[in-house]
Amino acid sequence: MSQHHEDTFLPVQRISFALSKARHLLTADMDVELAGTGVSTSHIGALLLLYVDLARTSAGLSRALGVDAGFVTRLVDRLEQQGLVRRDRNRPDRRVVNLTLTEAGRDLAAQIAEIAPTVLNRRLCSFTPLEFATLCGLLHKLLDE
Template identity: 70%
Template structure:
């Protein structure tokens, strides 16, 4: 089934436009909420994935976050300069660099886990539980497609 056609396509009808606008809105609000932590919304995923042992390498982060490896490397450089993570070569394969959070990084990840849900809940306050579940289900379906 086709949902779009040439004569009925524009920013007001494009899910790409709506998703992009929603992303920018949420990113801006998250950056304000995180202003006291020293990190930005773009660094949240890295810190939370590392803190929950979901990833240990830049390649793993890149795959899970769906962002290119160059962007991940620049983000890791910033987090390392801030003293929030450490890189260490794995002796068995020196090409692989293992990532671990420092104590300061774990503290920031804990703060993020307290701040982010409150900000998201404020933005989603107008959604019923069913609407929220439907939104999540449909976004996951779009990502799987």
């Protein structure tokens, strides 16, 4: 017997569609603002996490971004090729590879930290403070944080 029926599935489908569409709109807006920097929205999470020191390794980025290790490896490879990130072996435990931003990476991350709020504010400007707080609370609840 099927667990999904039209009357229960469609509202969930609409929520999934709305979340996906919101993400795509924000991604498109951010990509426009990042044009000419050499990075896309898939890079900014890693750059900002490294910039504010919330992650120091690929495993840390993987956990924080909620993506698999293979994605992070490819992402760090690209950022390293662009001269934005450096990999360094940890001295006490050489199995651990620390990630650090280069000077160019720090400069770009600082620029992104200024751009991102502007992009988000354009999309969220019609929200009241209470609506914004409610949205944040509901998203955290959805993410089980």
